[in-house]
Amino acid sequence: MRDALVARPGSPGARIGSKHEDGDHIGKGAGAPIEPARPGGGGSRRVASRGGVITLVLGGARSGKSAVAERLAMTLSTSVTYLATAETDPTDADFLARIERHRARRPANWTTVEAGRHLPSHLGAAEGAVLIDSLGTWVAAHDGFAVDVDALIAALTSRAGDTVVVSEEVGLGVHPSTEIGGRFRDALGLVNQRVADTADRAVLVIAGRVLPLERSPW
Numbered sequence: 001m002r003d004a005l006v007a008r009p010g011s012p013g014a015r016i017g018s019k020h021e022d023g024d025h026i027g028k029g030a031g032a033p034i035e036p037a038r039p040g041g042g043g044s045r046r047v048a049s050r051g052g053v054i055t056l057v058l059g060g061a062r063s064g065k066s067a068v069a070e071r072l073a074m075t076l077s078t079s080v081t082y083l084a085t086a087e088t089d090p091t092d093a094d095f096l097a098r099i100e101r102h103r104a105r106r107p108a109n110w111t112t113v114e115a116g117r118h119l120p121s122h123l124g125a126a127e128g129a130v131l132i133d134s135l136g137t138w139v140a141a142h143d144g145f146a147v148d149v150d151a152l153i154a155a156l157t158s159r160a161g162d163t164v165v166v167s168e169e170v171g172l173g174v175h176p177s178t179e180i181g182g183r184f185r186d187a188l189g190l191v192n193q194r195v196a197d198t199a200d201r202a203v204l205v206i207a208g209r210v211l212p213l214e215r216s217p218w
Helices: 065-076 093-105 116-125 135-140 149-157 179-198
Strands: 054-059 080-084 111-114 129-133 163-168 201-206 209-212
Touching: 054 065, 054 179, 065 080, 065 093, 065 129, 065 163, 065 201, 080 116, 116 129, 116 135, 116 149, 135 163, 135 179, 149 179, 163 179
Parallel strands: 054 163, 054 201, 080 111, 080 129, 129 163
Antiparallel strands: 201 209
């Protein structure tokens, strides 16, 4: 079993103690291993009586966010429900190959559910630990990127089990060159803000390294 990949919301200098396959620590060299997050603790705005801990894992393309989220999920339970949101195009060989790589590295005892655009209802029905990958493909699956984020938040906050949510950070690059690209960036950015506001903790993954994201004091 890998070292625990856990974080207290808002703790400065925190590092995540999971290891790469070559043995290097993610977030190596910054502080001591972090204790598990507690619902309602560390400045969280969630109700303290809720049982499950929500972790938002943000990152750009090829940042390693999915791998980090998967290692975190492995520390939560031996049996995890993986909610996949991508709606595949059989003519897109590159995307299909990427999905297959993700599937191959997941433990055999995980349950994969093709949630697609129906993420909130599948999340509400899932028991135990859940990994959602990702909010970006969930938003992209909807016409006009019009998602029911209230239903997603309600499903997240009503769960007794822990939930790890992967999402793309799309606001750090250049301005999108197309109008539809700009609308997608704006839509996903707003969804990310809502989920981050609800989550017990949030991290940003860059080149496989993890940065804890503290709540704004303002």
